[in-house]
Amino acid sequence: MHPHPSYSAQAIADLRRQHPLLAPVMALQPVSWFNPERTPVDLALPALSLTAGDVADASRRLARFARYFNVAFPETQEQQGIIESPLRPIPAMQQAMIEHYGQPITGSLLLKMDSQLPVSGSIKARGGIYEVLQHAEKLALKAGLLHLDDDYAKLHSEDFREFFGRYAIAVGSTGNLGLSIGIISARLGFRVSVHMSADARQWKKDLLRAQGVTVVEYDSDYSVAVAQGRAQAAQDPFCHFVDDENSVQLFLGYAVAGERLKAQLAQQQIKVDREHPLFVYLPCGVGGGPGGVAFGLKLAFGDAVHCIFAEPTHAPCMLLGVYTGLHDGISVQDLGIDNLTAADGLAVGRPSGFVGRTMAPMLDGFYTLEDREMLFLLGLLARSEGIQLEPSALAGMPGPLRVLTETEGYRQRLGLTPARLARAHHLVWATGGGMVPAEEMEAYLAQAASTKPAAV
Ligand SMILES: *Cc1c(COP(=O)(O)O)cnc(C)c1O
Numbered sequence: 378m379h380p381h382p383s384y385s386a387q388a389i390a391d392l393r394r395q396h397p398l399l400a401p402v403m404a405l406q407p408v409s410w411f412n413p414e415r416t417p418v419d420l421a422l423p424a425l426s427l428t429a430g431d432v433a434d435a436s437r438r439l440a441r442f443a444r445y446f447n448v449a450f451p452e453t454q455e456q457q458g459i460i461e462s463p464l465r466p467i468p469a470m471q472q473a474m475i476e477h478y479g480q481p482i483t484g485s486l487l488l489k490m491d492s493q494l495p496v497s498g499s500i501k502a503r504g505g506i507y508e509v510l511q512h513a514e515k516l517a518l519k520a521g522l523l524h525l526d527d528d529y530a531k532l533h534s535e536d537f538r539e540f541f542g543r544y545a546i547a548v549g550s551t552g553n554l555g556l557s558i559g560i561i562s563a564r565l566g567f568r569v570s571v572h573m574s575a576d577a578r579q580w581k582k583d584l585l586r587a588q589g590v591t592v593v594e595y596d597s598d599y600s601v602a603v604a605q606g607r608a609q610a611a612q613d614p615f616c617h618f619v620d621d622e623n624s625v626q627l628f629l630g631y632a633v634a635g636e637r638l639k640a641q642l643a644q645q646q647i648k649v650d651r652e653h654p655l656f657v658y659l660p661c662g663v664g665g666g667p668g669g670v671a672f673g674l675k676l677a678f679g680d681a682v683h684c685i686f687a688e689p690t691h692a693p694c695m696l697l698g699v700y701t702g703l704h705d706g707i708s709v710q711d712l713g714i715d716n717l718t719a720a721d722g723l724a725v726g727r728p729s730g731f732v733g734r735t736m737a738p739m740l741d742g743f744y745t746l747e748d749r750e751m752l753f754l755l756g757l758l759a760r761s762e763g764i765q766l767e768p769s770a771l772a773g774m775p776g777p778l779r780v781l782t783e784t785e786g787y788r789q790r791l792g793l794t795p796a797r798l799a800r801a802h803h804l805v806w807a808t809g810g811g812m813v814p815a816e817e818m819e820a821y822l823a824q825a826a827s828t829k830p831a832a833v
Pocket residue numbers: 499500501553554660661662663664665666667721722723725767769770808809810
C-alpha cells in the first residue's frame with residue numbers, strides 16, 4: 378500500500394503556488410487542462426511495463442471464454458459470446474449541442490455505447506469480468522480441470538461451480554464494478570462479497586443479493602469500502618481481492634477495447650490517421666477503466682488518437698494526481714473537496730497510482746464538469762437521439778467543446794489545424810446506464826428536465 382500523507386495548511390498553500398489551476402479546482406469551477414508533457418506513443422510505450430503482447434493475450438483469453446458466455450449468458454449469443462458494445466453517430470445530439478452551447482462542433486460526433494454491454498450494462502463489463510475470468514482460468518488450469526484448447530462451455534456446469542465454490546472473490550465498489558464482479562463470479566460459482574460505498578444505489582445492492590452475492594454496506598466513501606474489502610480478503614488465502622486501485626488485470630481487460638474499436642471504425646468506414654484525428658472522451662473515476670481503454674487506443678491508433686478524461690467538479694482525483702504529479706499521494710479531500718456527485722462510478726477521491734504513473738505521458742487532457750451539466754446533457758441526449766444513459770456516462774459529452782475552445786496551445790502544438798479538425802471524429806465513451814431500472818431512469822429524466830443548462 379502507498380503512504381497517504383495528509384497536508385498541512387502550509388503544504389496546501391505551497392501546492393497552490395506551484396499549481397495555479399488548483400485555485401479554480403478547489404473553488405469547484407469547471408476546468409480544462411491539456412497535458413504539456415504529452416509524449417509520442419513510440420517514445421512512451423517502451424518505458425512501460427505493459428506491452429501490446431499483454432493486451433493480445435487478454436484478447437485471446439476473452440476469445441477462449443466466448444463459448445462459456447454463449448451458454449452461461451444467452452444474451453451474448455448474438456455476438457458469439459463476445460462482450461462488445463455498439464458504436465453509432467449521434468448527429469442530432471451534435472446539432473442540439475451546437476445550438477445549446479452556441480459553438481461550432483466540427484467533425485463528427487460518435488457514441489460508444491458501453492451502456493449496452495451485455496452482462497452488467499457498464500464499462501465494468503470489460504475489466505471486471507476479464508479479471509474474474511483470468512483468475513478462474515488460472516485456478517482451473519492449475520487443478521488440471523481445464524486445458525487452453527478445451528471448449529470453455531464446460532465451465533458452465535455443476536462440477537465447475539462446485540470447484541469454484543471453494544474459492545472466494547471480494548471487491549470494493551461504488552456500484553458498477555460490484556455489479557460486474559458480482560454477477561460473473563456468482564454465475565461461475567465463486568463465493569463473492571461486494572463492499573459497497575455509501576453512494577452505491579439501492580437497486581444495485583438488491584440485484585446483487587438476488588444473485589446470491591454478499592453485499593457489505595459502508596457509511597463512508599469508496600476508499601474505505603476498498604480498504605475493508607482488501608482487509609477481509611487478506612485473512613482468507615482462498616479469497617482473491619479485485620484491487621480497483623492497482624489491478625493490472627482490470628487494466629488489460631479494458632485495454633482490449635482499443636483493437637475492438639479499431640475494427641468497428643473500419644467496418645463503418647471511418648478513417649483515423651493524422652489527417653483524420655480521433656478524440657475520445659472518457660469519464661474517469663479511479664482511472665482503471667479510462668486508463669486501460671486509453672492504453673488500448675494508443676496501441677491501436679498511435680498519436681492519431683487523443684484521450685481526454687472527464688471528471689465531476691466534486692471528484693477531480695485523476696486530474697489532481699496527474700497535474701500535481703503526486704498521483705495517489707493526494708486526494709480531493711486533502712484540498713477540502715467533498716467527493717459528492719450524482720455520477721455513479723465517478724465519486725472517487727484518490728486516483729489509482731498505477732494508472733496515473735503508467736498513462737500520464739500518453740494522456741492528452743482532463744476536464745471537470747458540474748453534475749447539472751451531466752444531467753442536462755442526459756436529457757438532451759434522450760430528447761435528440763432517444764438514448765438513455767446514467768449521469769456519469771454523459772461526462773464525456775462536452776469534451777469536443779473543451780478541445781475546440783481551448784486556448785493553451787494544445788491544438789497548435791499537435792498540428793490540429795482547422796482542416797484536420799473539420800475531418801476529426803469526436804467519440805464520447807458512454808460508460809453506463811444499461812441496467813438502470815425504468816423508475817430510476819424516469820427520475821433522472823425528470824431531474825434533467827428541471828435542470829438549468831450549465832454555463833460552459
Ligand atoms: C467505473 C465507471 C467509470 C470510471 O471507471 P474508473 O475505472 O473508476 O475510472 C465511468 N463511468 C461509469 C458508469 C463507471 O461505472
